[in-house]
Amino acid sequence: VNIEEVALETLERLCRQPSISTENLALPETANLVQELFEEHGFETRQLQTDGAPPAVWGERSGRSPYTLLLYNHYDVQPVDPLELWDSPPFEPTVRDGNLYARGAADNKGQLATRLTAIRELLDEGGELPIGIRWIVEGEEEIGSPHFEDLARTYASLLQADACLWEGSMGRSDGRPGIGLGVKGVLFVRLDVRLLQTDAHSSLAAIAPSAAWRMVEALAAIRDPDGRVLIPGFYDAVREPTPVELELLADHGDTVEDELRDALGIDRFLDGLTGEPLLERLGFAPTCNVAGIQTGYAGDGLKTVLPAAARACMDFRLVPDQRPDLLATALRSHLDAEGFEDVELTVLGSAEPVKTRLDHPFVRRVTEVAEQFAGRRPAVTPLVAATLPLLSSLERHVGVAGLAAPDNPVYSGCRAHAPNEHVRLADLAPTVEFTRTLLTALGEAA
């Protein structure tokens, strides 16, 4: 059997099925397809329902060893716009130049296909899996998993396992296996201020207040020009990286730095950061970002207006042990104390940071297997700069230790979320082989 062909066939089947969560497009149909695939691989399956959410698919299959591994994936994808920038239709998977092009090929149907193929291989080989597998595939990851908290609470007993493989890490351009042990948390808020009944003629700025200036001043009270957050207590719970964590970062080399410099089109990072301090800031520092400001008129030409209202959307990325609920309260108090009682604060969403212990036996085992398999030392990232809200729900209600392993057939050029999303066919078979090796090794250790 040609592993690449088997994985490709499953991947094409998944990619032919549209599943855009933000447009509520064909999610039950996709859940049915995933369930069908699970059944074809001998899994006992269920669709897990939570109010307001598309069904999540759950599967279970026991193995030789009582050791049980939970797998997480998502079947939903991002919208396809702008459609005209695709070289082939996003839901007609197309092989071209050694790649498979389709929306979802990389994020995250590719990994669903390689995991299924690894399981198929193990079953063909021994008739049985080396370990028990439980698998949860949700349909709302691309919109921030708004119902995963309910799902993890309601179905916690179905998700219990000895360890969990999250969505896998991105392949590194230097060929070293990447392992991610955690994600930052987040607090999303909106600030609103309204000072006039309606927008007014700008000549009245002489005697009437401006919502635009009010918002700018409120924002300036939250963060100083050096980037320091001014909310009292903001940094109190921040856990400094340990010497071991700093060593891991120092071992990453310049790959990430060079890629980020290219991607951002800048010569110099903030404060001239480079090398290990850059990675430390990226991974271990909380952020205070203004995602957007809306007020008055900023279109072409000229409009003389005194804005009645202004709105700003902000996100704070949080590190262990910062808590989004405490930050929201502290931000409200800070605005009040600085005289901005008129600025309304709305919490739009939040997630807590999640970090798996470096010395957890599962972390050591996966690291060893990855090193043996690749013949190269894995690059371990203690805390990834992004956020996956579902992981904080999984941590809270199930408490299973997890990580992002190098078991995902994606690389930095795969254009996830963008037109011409693809996976390299050459990445499929090695990813299947790694997954098979890892599952086998976990069975041997147990």
Ligand SMILES: [Zn+2]
């Ligand atoms: Zn995504």
